[in-house]
Amino acid sequence: MTKPGRKSGGNTKPRNAFYAQSGGVTAVINASAAGVIETARKYPRHIGKLYAGRHGIIGALTEDLIDVGQESNATIRGLRHTPAGAFGSARFKLKGLEQNRAEYERLIEVFKAHDIGYFFYNGGNDSMDTALKVSQIGEAMGYPITCVGVPKTVDNDLPLTDCCPGFGSVAKYVAVSTREAALDVASMARTSTKIFVLEVMGRHAGWIAAAGGLAARKSGEAPQIILFPEIAFDKAAFMARVKASVETQGYCVIVVSEGTRYPDGKFLAEAGTRDAFGHAQLGGVGPVVANMVREELGYKYHWAVADYLQRSARHIASKVDVEQAYAVGKAAVEYAVQGRNAVMPAIIRKSARPYRWKIEPVPLSAVANVEKTVPRNFITADGFGITAACRRYLEPLIAGEDYPPYVDGLPDYVRIKGKPVRRKLKSTFKV
Amino acid sequence: MTKPGRKSGGNTKPRNAFYAQSGGVTAVINASAAGVIETARKYPRHIGKLYAGRHGIIGALTEDLIDVGQESNATIRGLRHTPAGAFGSARFKLKGLEQNRAEYERLIEVFKAHDIGYFFYNGGNDSMDTALKVSQIGEAMGYPITCVGVPKTVDNDLPLTDCCPGFGSVAKYVAVSTREAALDVASMARTSTKIFVLEVMGRHAGWIAAAGGLAARKSGEAPQIILFPEIAFDKAAFMARVKASVETQGYCVIVVSEGTRYPDGKFLAEAGTRDAFGHAQLGGVGPVVANMVREELGYKYHWAVADYLQRSARHIASKVDVEQAYAVGKAAVEYAVQGRNAVMPAIIRKSARPYRWKIEPVPLSAVANVEKTVPRNFITADGFGITAACRRYLEPLIAGEDYPPYVDGLPDYVRIKGKPVRRKLKSTFKV
Numbered sequence: 001m002t003k004p005g006r007k008s009g010g011n012t013k014p015r016n017a018f019y020a021q022s023g024g025v026t027a028v029i030n031a032s033a034a035g036v037i038e039t040a041r042k043y044p045r046h047i048g049k050l051y052a053g054r055h056g057i058i059g060a061l062t063e064d065l066i067d068v069g070q071e072s073n074a075t076i077r078g079l080r081h082t083p084a085g086a087f088g089s090a091r092f093k094l095k096g097l098e099q100n101r102a103e104y105e106r107l108i109e110v111f112k113a114h115d116i117g118y119f120f121y122n123g124g125n126d127s128m129d130t131a132l133k134v135s136q137i138g139e140a141m142g143y144p145i146t147c148v149g150v151p152k153t154v155d156n157d158l159p160l161t162d163c164c165p166g167f168g169s170v171a172k173y174v175a176v177s178t179r180e181a182a183l184d185v186a187s188m189a190r191t192s193t194k195i196f197v198l199e200v201m202g203r204h205a206g207w208i209a210a211a212g213g214l215a216a217r218k219s220g221e222a223p224q225i226i227l228f229p230e231i232a233f234d235k236a237a238f239m240a241r242v243k244a245s246v247e248t249q250g251y252c253v254i255v256v257s258e259g260t261r262y263p264d265g266k267f268l269a270e271a272g273t274r275d276a277f278g279h280a281q282l283g284g285v286g287p288v289v290a291n292m293v294r295e296e297l298g299y300k301y302h303w304a305v306a307d308y309l310q311r312s313a314r315h316i317a318s319k320v321d322v323e324q325a326y327a328v329g330k331a332a333v334e335y336a337v338q339g340r341n342a343v344m345p346a347i348i349r350k351s352a353r354p355y356r357w358k359i360e361p362v363p364l365s366a367v368a369n370v371e372k373t374v375p376r377n378f379i380t381a382d383g384f385g386i387t388a389a390c391r392r393y394l395e396p397l398i399a400g401e402d403y404p405p406y407v408d409g410l411p412d413y414v415r416i417k418g419k420p421v422r423r424k425l426k427s428t429f430k431v
Numbered sequence: 432m433t434k435p436g437r438k439s440g441g442n443t444k445p446r447n448a449f450y451a452q453s454g455g456v457t458a459v460i461n462a463s464a465a466g467v468i469e470t471a472r473k474y475p476r477h478i479g480k481l482y483a484g485r486h487g488i489i490g491a492l493t494e495d496l497i498d499v500g501q502e503s504n505a506t507i508r509g510l511r512h513t514p515a516g517a518f519g520s521a522r523f524k525l526k527g528l529e530q531n532r533a534e535y536e537r538l539i540e541v542f543k544a545h546d547i548g549y550f551f552y553n554g555g556n557d558s559m560d561t562a563l564k565v566s567q568i569g570e571a572m573g574y575p576i577t578c579v580g581v582p583k584t585v586d587n588d589l590p591l592t593d594c595c596p597g598f599g600s601v602a603k604y605v606a607v608s609t610r611e612a613a614l615d616v617a618s619m620a621r622t623s624t625k626i627f628v629l630e631v632m633g634r635h636a637g638w639i640a641a642a643g644g645l646a647a648r649k650s651g652e653a654p655q656i657i658l659f660p661e662i663a664f665d666k667a668a669f670m671a672r673v674k675a676s677v678e679t680q681g682y683c684v685i686v687v688s689e690g691t692r693y694p695d696g697k698f699l700a701e702a703g704t705r706d707a708f709g710h711a712q713l714g715g716v717g718p719v720v721a722n723m724v725r726e727e728l729g730y731k732y733h734w735a736v737a738d739y740l741q742r743s744a745r746h747i748a749s750k751v752d753v754e755q756a757y758a759v760g761k762a763a764v765e766y767a768v769q770g771r772n773a774v775m776p777a778i779i780r781k782s783a784r785p786y787r788w789k790i791e792p793v794p795l796s797a798v799a800n801v802e803k804t805v806p807r808n809f810i811t812a813d814g815f816g817i818t819a820a821c822r823r824y825l826e827p828l829i830a831g832e833d834y835p836p837y838v839d840g841l842p843d844y845v846r847i848k849g850k851p852v853r854r855k856l857k858s859t860f861k862v
Contacts, residue, residue, distance in 0.1 A: 180740065399840045
């Protein structure tokens with residue numbers, strides 16, 4: 001295990017820390033940042049300065065570091081209620097060590113220049129893999145660095161953790177929006193719209209789509225149909241279900257995951273179908289499904305594509321999610337100062353009702369590149385709904401509201417100053 | 432002026448009242464219903480039973496009436512925080528008196544059978560026209576009926592009123608969502624998405640699109656571009672603005688109204704289908720604009736279509752909007768018992784800062800079929816933003832939050848029992 005602080009004369013010499021946000025952002029990733037930063041400030045004997053990568057790992061590669069010490073306590077507190085990535089994120093996956101050793105060596109070069117002894121990487125599967133590799137090359141190059149992953153992904157597909165910070169809030173947004181839109185279409189169905197399609201995120205895992213199922217209080221309520229990436233799309237069964245729903249209830253609400261596929265593995269959204277208006281496909285399974293229903297059954301439809309709205313909707317964040325996001329950031333720093341390397345704080349469910357949880361470290365090697373999809377027993381036998389077991393799992397994750405403060409009718413989200421750290425290296429790095 | 436209650440022996444004999452919801456529903460139309468119902472219950476000497484049309488005016492034509500008296504006080508109170516049309520709405524425009532006298536005569540027949548002396552019609556332009564015609568034929572047929580319109584439309588296009596109940600909440604939703612999604616795309620822009628397009632409602636009037644402009648605290652902040660139906664789409668100017676925004680700020684957020692048109696009057700996206708009122712069914716301009724940018728400039732994009740989510744989003748309703756929605760319902764009943772016929776309660780702005788308003792009656796004849804679009808001086812000279820005057824107008828309308836109660840992480844919206852009134856007529860009516 002790497003030593004987090006080098007002793008000298010009986011005193012711990014503090015080393016600096018690096019924090020970065022990675023991949024698609026969420027409503028609560030900044031709450032994790034707040035957890036990291038506020039906790040780091042409590043360990044001045046271990047952690048000296050805290051730097052953040054501007055736009056994630058790219059900030060490290062290009063030595064574009066933000067001096068977090070310049071941000072006020074009020075700003076850091078405000079991150080807890082501010083969505084998206086305040087320090088900038090990046091979709092940039094470091095390649096394998098063998099394929100691109102230069103990138104890792106550059107990271108170590110930058111870290112060495114700034115005496116960075118702690119690496120906190122806030123992301124999903126790919127990011128946990130990167131954090132693991134940084135810890136390995138640090139060791140291989142004889143540069144002591146403690147790497148801790150901070151979990152984040154709306155996709156909720158990391159293993160070993162009860163859930164992923166960011167998911168609870170998007171789940172709440174989708175459940176609330178589905179319940180609201182369902183009331184709307186029910187009002188209109190007599191003379192107008194009978195079909196409402198809501199497209200949600202989740203390319204490989206249907207967790208977000210599943211959350212739409214929470215909108216129903218009891219069986220038969222909207223959404224009448226959920227389309228999961230885990231279940232091959234059966235058009236005939238789908239149409240029969242739509243028809244039955246309209247005939248018995250007057251309308252049909254459909255929540256469709258962007259990752260829904262035909263039995264041959266092709267996404268519905270890229271299957272060469274025209275969109276709802278006969279235009280060449282622009283991306284968007286929502287309009288594709290809506291148009292399919294109109295062509296087959298002739299019903300008038302509306303569709304919505306929530307896209308970024310769902311994952312940035314801090315205004316309707318889950319309180320549990322905010323608390324967990326903060327807690328994993330806090331735990332990451334605590335693990336680091338304890339000298340735990342190559343771990344990730346995971347959320348462990350102690351009980352479902354009431355929901356009780358704790359944070360425990362799991363090895364990054366067990367997390368990296370493993371994808372947790374919705375298990376079959378969470379999906380009803382017909383493939384169109386969620387089971388009681390799924391509901392039991394999901395319900396605690398959307399519990400509680402954690403409203404941001406408002407000014408002039410709008411959420412008062414903070415912005416960082418983002419003061420850059422003076423560069424120390426002459427060399428540059430092209431990403 | 433029609434007498435609302437017929438005197439007999441010095442006592443007022445109460446007559447029954449009819450209430451219906453019409454057209455596209457909103458987050459607060461049920462708050463108006465609550466205002467009507469709770470106020471009607473305070474005038475037992477004037478108003479006997481209160482019936483609601485199931486699915487709007489269709490409920491009257493088919494004698495499908497809901498006995499509102501069967502709904503508990505708690506349910507009616509709950510309507511104040513429940514979105515969409517609890518009694519069912521309809522897109523059904525009565526034709527002109529000359530074209531289809533039979534419909535009006537049928538209404539009077541049903542009203543006569545149930546001794547309905549008050550007609551409250553909760554809707555937009557078309558509905559105010561219907562209320563006016565009902566008052567006219569009542570007079571022509573010697574059947575005394577007091578008709579009061581209750582304004583409602585997310586489009587905010589009714590004249591003579593400072594704003595339309597329903598608009599403030601969709602405006603708040605769009606402003607909040609734009610601010611949130613803008614933070615998201617700003618986080619991602621370095622390596623990924625540079626363009627975010629949010630499509631919003633507003634067929635002929637750009638009020639909802641304008642509300643997106645509130646997301647910016649100061650000039651230059653997102654949204655960088657708003658596309659209004661009032662401004663002919665200038666593709667070259669638009670592309671230049673997108674490019675400049677990406678080059679200087681790294682990204683560009685675009686709020687586009689579904690009603691945006693080319694200089695020749697053609698909608699950027701037209702579905703080709705028409706709704707019950709003969710209006711073109713729109714939706715899908717978001718992906719069209721996003722794709723246009725990609726083709727021309729090659730930027731990676733995301734787009735969202737809020738559709739019903741925006742107008743049913745009671746979870747983020749404007750407190751001012753909820754209060755005004757309730758107030759117009761309450762005033763409608765007060766006008767009716769005062770014997771004011773063929774009027775609509777309008778919201779009169781007394782001052783902007785602080786926002787103070789009152790309710791005053793305006794004649795339906797002055798409201799019906801008049802459309803208030805965004806004035807040119809509310810749109811910046813380049814056609815892509817809102818002016819300070821526009822901001823001054825809009826800001827008070829999204830002020831304050833009015834959160835619904837939550838149970839199990841979800842808003843606790845009420846449902847009515849919807850007990851039908853026993854039919855009295857043998858004849859039926861096909862709509």
